[in-house]
Amino acid sequence: MLDWREWFSAGSGIDRVQGFITPRSVRAIRSILEHQDRVSVGGSIAEIGTFRGKTFIGLAAATRDGERVVGIDIFPDDVQQSLINSAREVLSEDQLKRIILAKRDSSSLEFFEWARLMGEKARFVHVDGNHTNLAVRYDIMLAASHMAKGGVVLIDDFLHDWYPDVTEGIIEALKVIPNIAPVAVIPRSGKLLNGGTKLLCVERSAIEDYRNLMISEFSELRPRRIMLAGATVTAFMNAD
Numbered sequence: 001m002l003d004w005r006e007w008f009s010a011g012s013g014i015d016r017v018q019g020f021i022t023p024r025s026v027r028a029i030r031s032i033l034e035h036q037d038r039v040s041v042g043g044s045i046a047e048i049g050t051f052r053g054k055t056f057i058g059l060a061a062a063t064r065d066g067e068r069v070v071g072i073d074i075f076p077d078d079v080q081q082s083l084i085n086s087a088r089e090v091l092s093e094d095q096l097k098r099i100i101l102a103k104r105d106s107s108s109l110e111f112f113e114w115a116r117l118m119g120e121k122a123r124f125v126h127v128d129g130n131h132t133n134l135a136v137r138y139d140i141m142l143a144a145s146h147m148a149k150g151g152v153v154l155i156d157d158f159l160h161d162w163y164p165d166v167t168e169g170i171i172e173a174l175k176v177i178p179n180i181a182p183v184a185v186i187p188r189s190g191k192l193l194n195g196g197t198k199l200l201c202v203e204r205s206a207i208e209d210y211r212n213l214m215i216s217e218f219s220e221l222r223p224r225r226i227m228l229a230g231a232t233v234t235a236f237m238n239a240d
């Protein structure tokens with residue numbers, strides 16, 4: 001059985017799978033999952049835009065008995081098969097059974113279909129699918145529509161140089177979604193092409209818990225409180 005902490009560690013399986021996630025984002029994900037274990041936040045996990053599974057396999061490993069992990073992607077070419085092959089190399093039979101893959105354009109998923117795929121409300125959704133204003137807005141709405149108490153939506157490519165429309169879509173969505181709020185901007189580390197900055201959004205009852213978690217995780221970075229999409233958000237000085 002793969003320990004998710006092992007997957008989300010430098011030099012582990014995650015480095016063998018092609019994809020997009022920076023070392024600082026890996027730290028943020030580890031920290032969130034550790035927190036959810038510590039305070040017993042339960043629920044499903046999902047990723048919209050799995051690509052070859054670089055992040056998804058670690059998320060699958062983080063599921064507990066009775067939980068499921070849902071991967072949505074349009075899966076062009078051999079992408080789905082390569083994810084499955086990599087997952088089979090490292091995950092146990094029990095972990096593999098918790099995986100549900102849907103070859104779908106996420107914008108075509110109705111809210112009831114999302115809820116049916118997820119089963120339990122979500123404790124962690126990673127939004128990293130179609131990179132347009134409209135698509136990201138819809139993906140965030142889907143994620144928030146079936147969210148557990150204490151759950152998070154982690155959105156990729158916030159403030160991305162190449163996708164400024166994604167940033168606009170994220171802010172527009174967060175202004176109108178009532179049950180989640182942006183809490184922290186996780187600056188990317190390393191090259192832009194290896195992965196972008198992420199925006200951590202949290203179910204509203206747990207905002208300060210996750211803010212303190214990120215400030216503590218990134219204690220080497222100077223934090224600053226700003227207002228974004230009507231919420232108080234912690235930004236960090238990125239010295240990279």
Ligand SMILES: C[S@@+](CC[C@H](N)C(=O)[O-])C[C@H]1O[C@@H](n2cnc3c(N)ncnc32)[C@H](O)[C@@H]1O
Binds near residue numbers: 052072104128135
């Ligand atoms: C940047 S990659 C995701 C990277 C991945 N999260 C990782 O950790 O490496 C974006 C993915 O979104 C998928 N995608 C693009 N449009 C989509 C859509 N409309 N619905 C679902 N997935 C989509 C692409 O096929 C691609 O695999």
